[in-house]
Amino acid sequence: MLDYVPGKTAWYEDNQPREGKAVDEIWIGDVAGSDVPTCSLTEPIGDIRRRTEGWDTCVVVDSKGIVVGLLRKKELDADPRATAEQVMRPGPKTFRPNVTLQELLKSMRDHEIQTNSLVTTAEGRLLGVISRADAEATLAHEQAAPTGTDS
Numbered sequence: 290m291l292d293y294v295p296g297k298t299a300w301y302e303d304n305q306p307r308e309g310k311a312v313d314e315i316w317i318g319d320v321a322g323s324d325v326p327t328c329s330l331t332e333p334i335g336d337i338r339r340r341t342e343g344w345d346t347c348v349v350v351d352s353k354g355i356v357v358g359l360l361r362k363k364e365l366d367a368d369p370r371a372t373a374e375q376v377m378r379p380g381p382k383t384f385r386p387n388v389t390l391q392e393l394l395k396s397m398r399d400h401e402i403q404t405n406s407l408v409t410t411a412e413g414r415l416l417g418v419i420s421r422a423d424a425e426a427t428l429a430h431e432q433a434a435p436t437g438t439d440s
Contacts, residue, residue, distance in 0.1 A: 317393050318386020320427050321408040321417030328373050330357065335369025346405055348381075348415055349373045355413040356383060361404070383409040386416055390428045397421050 326341040327348045337360065341347050347365065349358035358377030367376040382400070384393055386408050393406060406424075408416045 315390045315427065315431055316386060317384055317388050317390060317406075317408055317419050317424070318416065320390070320423070321386070321419040322423075323417040325405070325407075325415075325418040327354075327415065328360070330372065330374040330377075332373050333369060334360075334365065334367050334371050334373065334376060337373060338365050338369065341365070346418070347373075348407060348418070349377045350415055354415055356381065356407060356409055356415050359407070381407060383407040383413070385409070385411065390424050390431075393419070394421070394424055394428065397424070 325346065325348055326337075326344050327350045328337045328340075330349060330351070337347055345362045345365070347360040348356055349360060351357055358373065358379045359381040360373060360377055364376045364378065382402075384396070384406055396402070397406060403421055405418045405420050407418055410416060
């Protein structure tokens with residue numbers, strides 16, 4: 290019988306210290322916000338809408354925090370008696386925390402994603418969210434920053 294032993298990728302996904310070229314990369318796990326609203330499959334849309342006022346996104350998670358669906362504005366405006374499970378967008382695209390900002394933005398541009406992207410562990414547990422605007426601004430700021438090399 291073989292036992293699974295996490296490798297370098299799992300280490301990076303857990304946002305553990307990096308070395309070498311990996312130190313210079315900006316990974317989405319470093320900049321994703323963890324304050325995105327979540328809800329359960331059985332929660333009524335009316336309750337979710339009241340609780341998430343001001344947000345246009347709510348992530349549907351199971352009891353272990355695993356992402357199972359997504360509610361955007363359209364779904365949040367649904368019948369208040371409907372449950373999250375009835376109206377959610379199942380299986381939303383997610384990214385691992387060790388994806389670079391450049392990789393994230395390329396994917397968002399390629400798939401015409403204008404809003405938020407979810408950041409999860411390999412098991413699908415929600416870690417946070419990053420907006421396209423924040424990703425672009427962070428990358429632009431980093432690219433404009435002095436490199437710190439002596440002349």
